[in-house]
Amino acid sequence: MRFVARRLGLFLLTLWAALTINFLIPRLMPGNEATAVLSHFRGVNPAALHALQVEFGVNANENVLLSYVQYLGNCLTGQFGLDAARVPVMNVILQGLPWTLALVGVTTVIAFVAGTLLGVVGAWRRGGSLDSILSPLLFILTTFPVFFIALLLLFAFGVILGWFPLSSNYSLGATPSLSLDFAWDVLSHAVLPGVTLVVATAGGWIYTMRNNMVTTLEEDYVKMARAKGLSSWRIMFDYSARNAILPNLTGFAMQLGFVLGGSILVEYTFSYPGLGYLFFTGTTNHDLPLQEALFLFYTLAVLVCVLVADFATAWLDPRTRDA
Amino acid sequence: MPALLEVRGLSVDYLTDAGDVRAVDRVDLEVAAGEFLAIVGESGCGKSTLLFAIAQLLSPPAELAAGSVTFAGRDMVTLGERELRHVRWRDYSVVMQSAMNALNPMKSIEAQFADTMRAHARLTAEAIHQRAAEVLRLVGIDPIHLASYPHQLSGGMRQRAMIAMALLFTPQLVIMDEPTSALDVVAQRALMSQIKELQQRLGFAVVFVTHDMSLVSHYSDRLVVMYAGQIAEAAPTARLFERPLHPYSRGLLDAFPSIRGPRRLLTGIPGSPPDLARPPSGCRFQPRCPVALPECSVRDPELRAVDGADVRCLLYPAPAVPVVPAVPVAEHRA
Amino acid sequence: MTVPLSRPIAAPSAGAARGYRDAGARLGRAILRNRKATIGLGLLVVITFVALFPGMIAPDDPQAAIYGQQLGPSADHLLGTTQVGEDVFSQLIWGTRLTLIITVAVGALTTLISVLVGVTAAYVGGVADRSLSLLTDIFLIIPTLPLLIVLSSYLEGSGTMAIIAVLVVTGWAFGARQLRAQGLTLRTRAYLEAARVRGETSAYIILVEILPNMISLVVASFLGSAVYTVATAAGLQFLGLGNGSEMTWGTMLHFAQQNGAIESGNALWALAPGAAVALLGTSFALLNYAFDEIGNPALRRTRRRRASAA
Numbered sequence: 001m002r003f004v005a006r007r008l009g010l011f012l013l014t015l016w017a018a019l020t021i022n023f024l025i026p027r028l029m030p031g032n033e034a035t036a037v038l039s040h041f042r043g044v045n046p047a048a049l050h051a052l053q054v055e056f057g058v059n060a061n062e063n064v065l066l067s068y069v070q071y072l073g074n075c076l077t078g079q080f081g082l083d084a085a086r087v088p089v090m091n092v093i094l095q096g097l098p099w100t101l102a103l104v105g106v107t108t109v110i111a112f113v114a115g116t117l118l119g120v121v122g123a124w125r126r127g128g129s130l131d132s133i134l135s136p137l138l139f140i141l142t143t144f145p146v147f148f149i150a151l152l153l154l155f156a157f158g159v160i161l162g163w164f165p166l167s168s169n170y171s172l173g174a175t176p177s178l179s180l181d182f183a184w185d186v187l188s189h190a191v192l193p194g195v196t197l198v199v200a201t202a203g204g205w206i207y208t209m210r211n212n213m214v215t216t217l218e219e220d221y222v223k224m225a226r227a228k229g230l231s232s233w234r235i236m237f238d239y240s241a242r243n244a245i246l247p248n249l250t251g252f253a254m255q256l257g258f259v260l261g262g263s264i265l266v267e268y269t270f271s272y273p274g275l276g277y278l279f280f281t282g283t284t285n286h287d288l289p290l291q292e293a294l295f296l297f298y299t300l301a302v303l304v305c306v307l308v309a310d311f312a313t314a315w316l317d318p319r320t321r322d323a
Numbered sequence: 324m325p326a327l328l329e330v331r332g333l334s335v336d337y338l339t340d341a342g343d344v345r346a347v348d349r350v351d352l353e354v355a356a357g358e359f360l361a362i363v364g365e366s367g368c369g370k371s372t373l374l375f376a377i378a379q380l381l382s383p384p385a386e387l388a389a390g391s392v393t394f395a396g397r398d399m400v401t402l403g404e405r406e407l408r409h410v411r412w413r414d415y416s417v418v419m420q421s422a423m424n425a426l427n428p429m430k431s432i433e434a435q436f437a438d439t440m441r442a443h444a445r446l447t448a449e450a451i452h453q454r455a456a457e458v459l460r461l462v463g464i465d466p467i468h469l470a471s472y473p474h475q476l477s478g479g480m481r482q483r484a485m486i487a488m489a490l491l492f493t494p495q496l497v498i499m500d501e502p503t504s505a506l507d508v509v510a511q512r513a514l515m516s517q518i519k520e521l522q523q524r525l526g527f528a529v530v531f532v533t534h535d536m537s538l539v540s541h542y543s544d545r546l547v548v549m550y551a552g553q554i555a556e557a558a559p560t561a562r563l564f565e566r567p568l569h570p571y572s573r574g575l576l577d578a579f580p581s582i583r584g585p586r587r588l589l590t591g592i593p594g595s596p597p598d599l600a601r602p603p604s605g606c607r608f609q610p611r612c613p614v615a616l617p618e619c620s621v622r623d624p625e626l627r628a629v630d631g632a633d634v635r636c637l638l639y640p641a642p643a644v645p646v647v648p649a650v651p652v653a654e655h656r657a
Numbered sequence: 658m659t660v661p662l663s664r665p666i667a668a669p670s671a672g673a674a675r676g677y678r679d680a681g682a683r684l685g686r687a688i689l690r691n692r693k694a695t696i697g698l699g700l701l702v703v704i705t706f707v708a709l710f711p712g713m714i715a716p717d718d719p720q721a722a723i724y725g726q727q728l729g730p731s732a733d734h735l736l737g738t739t740q741v742g743e744d745v746f747s748q749l750i751w752g753t754r755l756t757l758i759i760t761v762a763v764g765a766l767t768t769l770i771s772v773l774v775g776v777t778a779a780y781v782g783g784v785a786d787r788s789l790s791l792l793t794d795i796f797l798i799i800p801t802l803p804l805l806i807v808l809s810s811y812l813e814g815s816g817t818m819a820i821i822a823v824l825v826v827t828g829w830a831f832g833a834r835q836l837r838a839q840g841l842t843l844r845t846r847a848y849l850e851a852a853r854v855r856g857e858t859s860a861y862i863i864l865v866e867i868l869p870n871m872i873s874l875v876v877a878s879f880l881g882s883a884v885y886t887v888a889t890a891a892g893l894q895f896l897g898l899g900n901g902s903e904m905t906w907g908t909m910l911h912f913a914q915q916n917g918a919i920e921s922g923n924a925l926w927a928l929a930p931g932a933a934v935a936l937l938g939t940s941f942a943l944l945n946y947a948f949d950e951i952g953n954p955a956l957r958r959t960r961r962r963r964a965s966a967a
Contacts, residue, residue, distance in 0.1 A: 142942065155919050155927075221426055227411060257798065262802075319472070
């Protein structure tokens with residue numbers, strides 16, 4: 001129980017920290033910057049301008065504590081203000097959310113499963129054919145920046161081979177429907193971004209899994225399993241992989257922040273209108289309320305995953321169950 | 324009667340970047356059915372490596388360089404992994420040093436017993452449970468602990484659980500690598516008596532590796548003393564304690580105080596074991612030997628049978644056999 | 658056989674200096690023996706050379722928009738030209754310096770902060786440790802790119818210093834955690850107890866006994882940070898959050914993407930800086946992996962002897 005309380009506590013604390021950072025940023029930034037940003041909003045009537053000033057924290061008359069409390073309340077009720085086009089930020093986010101969820105969700109699962117399996121097998125047959133091909137390939141994959149992989153795939157499969165569309169999530173002029181045609185359209189638009197994300201992130205899973213397997217395989221209980229005459233498959237999965245994955249579930253979840261960052265770049269490269277692309281348009285439009293809200297959403301996503309991973313680890317490891 | 328386990332010329336090398344290190348050098352061993360053989364020696368003398376080599380459990384960078392391990396008539400070195408698996412645990416089993424490390428921390432005791440049984444025989448869940456409870460009772464553990472995880476048991480119980488696991492198929496040979504080192508003195512004695520009692524009851528042979536000579540002296544039938552990867556002396560236990568032949572064995576025995584008997588000055592063996600990457604020329608013990616002869620640093624002694632024991636020492640040369648030269652020596656030079 | 662207890666103990670500073678020198682020699686040999694390390698180091702040397710002497714390789718002014726627009730690669734323009742007629746190859750060469758400066762600066766600063774936070778937390782312990790660890794954990798969990806985007810948006814137009822600052826703010830946490838973990842394991846070792854019993858001060862213990870053992874981790878921390886920085890800085894600039902008037906590989910990528918380089922047949926404009934970023938990142942990563950292997954022998958390639966007679 002204490003474990004649950006501690007984990008929830010960290011979750012809430014980090015969430016609060018993110019909210020506070022968001023609140024403090026405009027107020028801590030050198031004054032000229034915020035004003036310069038505001039200068040982009042020309043031709044706005046004075047009352048609206050004043051409201052914007054308050055929003056951006058440039059209002060010299062504000063009561064900081066009061067604003068802070070108001071701000072927290074607003075965030076918790078989903079009122080993130082209005083974006084550059086005077087549309088409620090929450091609505092904009094909700095539009096882009098499903099696309100990003102689908103893209104990132106599916107690719108993460110695929111990358112994790114494939115990466116773990118390859119890491120396990122690679123470590124099992126250390127120095128074998130799979131491992132020798134995999135290791136140098138992995139160096140390349142894990143160190144290539146996500147956007148480079150995206151550009152390469154875009155160039156190779158989109159432009160040269162023309163197999164896949166170059167941008168967006170469905171073709172221009174197509175109306176969303178539950179038809180097979182539309183589904184196919186969406187799928188073909190998701191392949192390049194999806195493959196990019198899988199390729200970029202699987203490398204990390206493979207590398208950590210392989211190294212953890214190597215360490216686990218040195219353990220005495222693996223030697224014991226061999227001595228007992230258990231089959232290779234059973235030793236590999238039941239005794240080694242299972243034990244090797246566990247300490248890393250939380251680490252995997254924390255890498256999610258990196259995956260989400262990558263998804264932003266991928267969405268930008270392919271003009272895929274998910275939350276990441278909104279980040280980019282927010283930058284062009286100097287749309288700070290939108291960006292801040294997005295930042296909070298991304299942070300929340302990572303926090304939830306870390307929490308789930310922590311609980312999963314504790315539940316699966318008999319040693320912590322008793323603690 | 325042919326020996327149950329016969330090791331001939333066994334050598335094990337560790338392949339390192341700086342060259343190969345011979346950790347076990349041409350070891351010859353025999354274990355008869357039901358016999359309790361103890362292998363003693365300092366840390367680093369190669370006894371654990373020897374044990375793993377016998378059990379076919381070597382892993383890189385250790386590699387079997389030469390020799391044969393014949394168990395019940397079959398040379399295990401030549402067996403493939405699949406055939407070996409049939410022999411493992413049913414005919415011989417292994418007990419490791421630290422049960423906390425040798426037992427899978429994520430699986431319950433029963434689960435670990437069960438997957439062993441399922442790997443070798445088709446049994447019903449009920450039969451598996453019965454057998455698991457039975458072996459636990461054999462070592463004095465309440466079967467209620469089948470559902471426990473390793474970290475929930477005490478050190479002594481864990482070791483006994485490992486021994487119970489080793490007896491699942493009542494093998495002919497149980498190989499033990501310092502199973503008592505992780506326990507306190509009282510638990511050590513208790514475990515040893517239990518092992519001996521089980522051995523007498525079920526009739527399996529034991530190969531027991533330890534650095535504590537006094538511990539095994541009451542229980543072993545024969546004692547093998549290892550030094551720097553080689554066998555220094557091998558003899559029936561009582562015989563070795565009464566009349567140790569090798570200067571190293573003598574040194575080891577002199578280092579133990581006796582509770583009874585006159586008080587005497589304890590002597591250690593000065594120096595430390597050689598670096599096996601660069602073993603000394605001639606006899607490996609020679610740099611520390613109190614009675615070394617000049618030729619000891621030149622000639623590498625062979626293991627020889629002397630008075631019912633096997634010794635590797637130039638103090639006991641082979642009996643002189645008259646050699647009749649086929650051709651007078653002088654004529655060779657012509 | 659007794660050992661005289663009054664053996665003179667070597668002066669600590671001399672011993673430490675010797676320790677540093679020995680470690681350095683051992684390290685040098687290990688690097689040369691490791692293939693990954695040599696390749697990585699080689700790449701890094703080449704890139705540094707390009708950064709230091711760009712004029713020798715590409716004498717053209719990278720920002721001179723005097724050539725034909727969107728030209729493909731040719732003998733005159735190895736990588737073609739941009740939308741406004743600048744030579745891509747020149748831009749790539751001249752952009753190296755700033756890219757490298759940003760990488761090294763961020764790497765050094767984050768490592769410095771990581772060491773300060775990590776070692777202090779490990780050695781001082783108590784409340785300081787708990788608060789520092791909490792701070793580290795918070796910064797670890799918060800996703801970096803979103804935070805970077807928000808920070809950069811506010812600092813838009815402030816140039817290179819801004820990018821360095823935000824990258825340091827988001828990047829110090831990882832190293833801090835690792836250094837603290839290692840600091841904790843080192844803290845309880847017997848030789849530290851011996852130093853304490855000898856009467857050495859805390860500062861001495863940290864500098865002379867602990868830090869040398871952590872050097873490998875500090876170096877690994879710097880290298881890891883460099884890998885992170887190369888890709889992240891480029892990513893930020895790619896999104897348009899860099900300073901458009903400063904020439905780096907990232908800003909090149911931004912303009913290339915904005916002008917649809919890949920779609921309109923001028924792919925090299927985008928792929929070349931992308932490849933350069935990848936290469937720089939790879940060189941640091943190779944060095945990092947090599948350090949991993951040098952430090953953890955279990956990860957090294959195992960030798961297999963040719964099958965001999967049974």
